[in-house]
Structures are given as C-alpha cells and as structure tokens.
Amino acid sequence: MGFKQTRARSFGGQVGQRRKWVGFEWNAAGALSGAVVDAGDGTQHTVKFDTCVLAAGAHSGQVASLANIGSTQAKEASLRVPLPVEPRKRYVYVFSTQGDNGPGLATPLTVDPDGTYFRRDGLGGNFLCGRSPCDDEEPDCDTLDVDHGYFDTDIWPTLANRVPCFEAVKVQSSWAGYYEHNTFDANGIIGRHPHYSNLFIAAGFSGHGIQQTPAVGRAISELILEGRLTTLDLSRMSFDRIVKQQPMFEVNIV
Ligand SMILES: Cc1cc2nc3c(=O)[nH]c(=O)nc-3n(C[C@H](O)[C@H](O)[C@H](O)COP(=O)(O)OP(=O)(O)OC[C@H]3O[C@@H](n4cnc5c(N)ncnc54)[C@H](O)[C@@H]3O)c2cc1C
The missing domain is CATH 3.50.50.60 (FAD/NAD(P)-binding domain)
Incomplete structure (x- = not known):
C-alpha cells in the first residue's frame, strides 16, 4: 500500500491517512457519484468522482x-x-535455527500438503511460517492478537516432520493480519x-x-x-x- 500511495500522490492523487470511507452518493440517474469520507476529526465530507x-x-x-x-x-x-469479501485472521510466526543444520540458502517457499508453509527470511537462519486454519477453526477477527498455541499444536509438528532440525526451534516473534477472504x-x-x-x-x-x-x-x-x-x-x-x-x-x- 505504501508504494501504491506514493505512486498515487506522484500522479496528483489524494491519499487520506486516517480517513474512512463510510458511504456513497448517487446522482439523479442512479449512478455512483461520490464517496462519503469520515475525516477522523468528527467531520465528514464527500469526494466526488467519475x-x-x-x-x-x-x-x-x-x-x-x-x-x-x-x-x-x-x-x-x-x-x-x-x-x-470478509476479514480472516492469519498468524505469521518467525523462528530461528541459529544456523544449526538448517535448510540451505536455496530453500524455496515450501508448502506441506496440510497447508503449513515456511520460507527463509534473510540470511541469518530465520524462517517465516504459518497455516490457514480449517473453516470450523476460524479465529474471531475482533483483535489482531496472536494465538501462540496454534504454532505448538498445528504448525510445529508438521515443520518437525518435514525438516528434522525444526524439532528444536523456538518462535522468535509473530504477528497477525487479515486475509481479504473471498468466501x-x-x-x-x-x-x-x-x-x-x-x-x-x-x-x-x-x-x-x-x-x-x-x-x-x-x-x-x-x-x-x-x-x-x-x-x-x-x-x-x-x-x-x-x-x-x-x-x-x-x-x-x-
Ligand atoms: C499474514 C499475511 C500474509 C500474507 N502473505 C502473502 C504472501 O506471501 N504473498 C501474497 O501475494 N500475499 C500475501 N498476503 C495477502 C496480501 O497482503 C493481500 O492479498 C494484499 O495486501 C491485498 O491488497 P489490497 O490492495 O487488495 O488490500 P490491502 O493491502 O489490505 O489494502 C486495502 C486498503 O484499504 C483500506 N481500507 C479498508 N477499508 C477502508 C475504508 N472503509 N475506508 C478507507 N480505507 C479503507 C485499508 O486501510 C488498506 O490500506 C498476506 C496477507 C496476510 C494477512
């Protein structure tokens, strides 16, 4: 998004940092003619568009x-x-092999048949991994809190089965984001x-x-x-x- 916003500005576009799109306007013919935007300071205004x-x-x-x-x-x-299209919360975990017997630099993005994926993150023995949960295990989207237990129970066993030295890894950091899921x-x-x-x-x-x-x-x-x-x-x-x-x-x- 950062890149898109910079390019948009370079072509004269307006980028609202805290503005939220909260409605539309229509013209007399029933065509969309404007976006109602909440400025984040208690005011709303309309951005007209073709x-x-x-x-x-x-x-x-x-x-x-x-x-x-x-x-x-x-x-x-x-x-x-x-x-x-609706939000679906997804976790990303970072773990490190400390360089011990880890997969080499040529390791590609690897996806296990159960959906667990991992890939190298830089040159220092760090890896990113994650997995989308089953439909009946979808976490709620109220917060971006990370479920650390999900790594232990659902991801780690698959990683260790695929790459034996991953048996000993520890999670270094993690975050969550929203997939823009097309149901x-x-x-x-x-x-x-x-x-x-x-x-x-x-x-x-x-x-x-x-x-x-x-x-x-x-x-x-x-x-x-x-x-x-x-x-x-x-x-x-x-x-x-x-x-x-x-x-x-x-x-x-x-
Ligand atoms: C954990 C995670 C890992 C991912 N890994 C990969 C990957 O490895 N490879 C890959 O290709 N993709 C990956 N994705 C998916 C990728 O991030 C998305 O597909 C991509 O960002 C979608 O781009 P977008 O422009 O459609 O939406 P976004 O990048 O989400 O941009 C939408 C923008 O709209 C704004 N917005 C929303 N509602 C409003 C509103 N009401 N008013 C004003 N603004 C609003 C948001 O603030 C945001 O800036 C990952 C996503 C997650 C969450």
Whole structure:
C-alpha cells in the first residue's frame, strides 16, 4: 500500500491517512457519484468522482454494501449479489535455527500438503511460517492478537516432520493480519461491477494478492483508460462469475 500511495500522490492523487470511507452518493440517474469520507476529526465530507476503484482489502465486502451491493431490496438481480469479501485472521510466526543444520540458502517457499508453509527470511537462519486454519477453526477477527498455541499444536509438528532440525526451534516473534477472504472461491475479483458502470473492483485476493499486484493494477488501468482488457484476458476473474455462480477454484492456496 505504501508504494501504491506514493505512486498515487506522484500522479496528483489524494491519499487520506486516517480517513474512512463510510458511504456513497448517487446522482439523479442512479449512478455512483461520490464517496462519503469520515475525516477522523468528527467531520465528514464527500469526494466526488467519475470513476471509483473499490480496493478496500479485507473490508471490501463491507464497503460494497455501502453502495447497496448485496441489498436484498435491490430491484436489479446483479445488485442483490453481495461482494463476498470478509476479514480472516492469519498468524505469521518467525523462528530461528541459529544456523544449526538448517535448510540451505536455496530453500524455496515450501508448502506441506496440510497447508503449513515456511520460507527463509534473510540470511541469518530465520524462517517465516504459518497455516490457514480449517473453516470450523476460524479465529474471531475482533483483535489482531496472536494465538501462540496454534504454532505448538498445528504448525510445529508438521515443520518437525518435514525438516528434522525444526524439532528444536523456538518462535522468535509473530504477528497477525487479515486475509481479504473471498468466501465464494478464494480468488481475486477484478473488473467493472455489472450494475454500476463506473465502479471497478479489485478485491478478494484471499492471501495471495501481493504477487498479483502488477497484473491487477494493469488490468484495472486498462479497463478504465481503454474500456477493455488489452494485455491479459482476466475476464474470468470478474464479478460476473459470482452473479452466474461459476466459481474459479484453485488448488494449493495457503
Ligand atoms: C499474514 C499475511 C500474509 C500474507 N502473505 C502473502 C504472501 O506471501 N504473498 C501474497 O501475494 N500475499 C500475501 N498476503 C495477502 C496480501 O497482503 C493481500 O492479498 C494484499 O495486501 C491485498 O491488497 P489490497 O490492495 O487488495 O488490500 P490491502 O493491502 O489490505 O489494502 C486495502 C486498503 O484499504 C483500506 N481500507 C479498508 N477499508 C477502508 C475504508 N472503509 N475506508 C478507507 N480505507 C479503507 C485499508 O486501510 C488498506 O490500506 C498476506 C496477507 C496476510 C494477512
């Protein structure tokens, strides 16, 4: 986001640090025409727009609902379909082998069949690891507190089974963040909204959005500037697949 904000500023964009998008405005024809923003100091104002990109990460589904996307009262069927993106808390743990018999520098990102992943973090024998819990074990999203027991019970045994010297590791630090989980098919939703022709969605990347960033940014800019996708045909990733109930599942998502 930091990079995106710097680039946005360099092209004359406005970046609000503590501003929160809390509503939409419509013109007389029913098109979206502005974003209502809470300035964080008790005031609200409207940012008028011709074109809007909805890219609110884990909160994209909630922001979409501000535009009545997913409203059961909507007359048009495509507007009754919610943007299925919600927060899912995920933990990342850092452990160290202290350089003792650890996997070498060429160790790739390694994903065990049970979903546990690890990768090197720098040159000093540190590793990052994590694993998405099963659906019925999803932690609540009220806080970003880390469940340290989850490493001990669910991750460590797999690590030690895969790499024997990991039996002796200790967690050095940890943190939690929110995956922007697409509950429909755990993949990004990219493109124009079928009801609002000036609303473009780039959301729901479900924990693998950073690696897709260049392609998504290019696709959204092509749709806005040229009216169509010209470099990569990402049309299967549009919101239409949710309206048509055609999920695009992918195996081995962590
Ligand atoms: C623990 C963890 C590990 C991850 N590891 C990887 C990885 O290894 N590889 C990978 O590719 N991806 C990874 N991801 C996923 C990656 O971080 C996301 O896919 C990516 O950040 C999504 O980018 P985005 O721009 O859609 O959303 P974000 O980066 O979340 O940006 C959304 C922005 O919208 C803002 N916002 C939200 N609501 C509002 C509102 N109402 N008003 C104003 N602003 C609002 C937020 O503050 C935020 O700045 C990981 C995520 C987590 C949590």
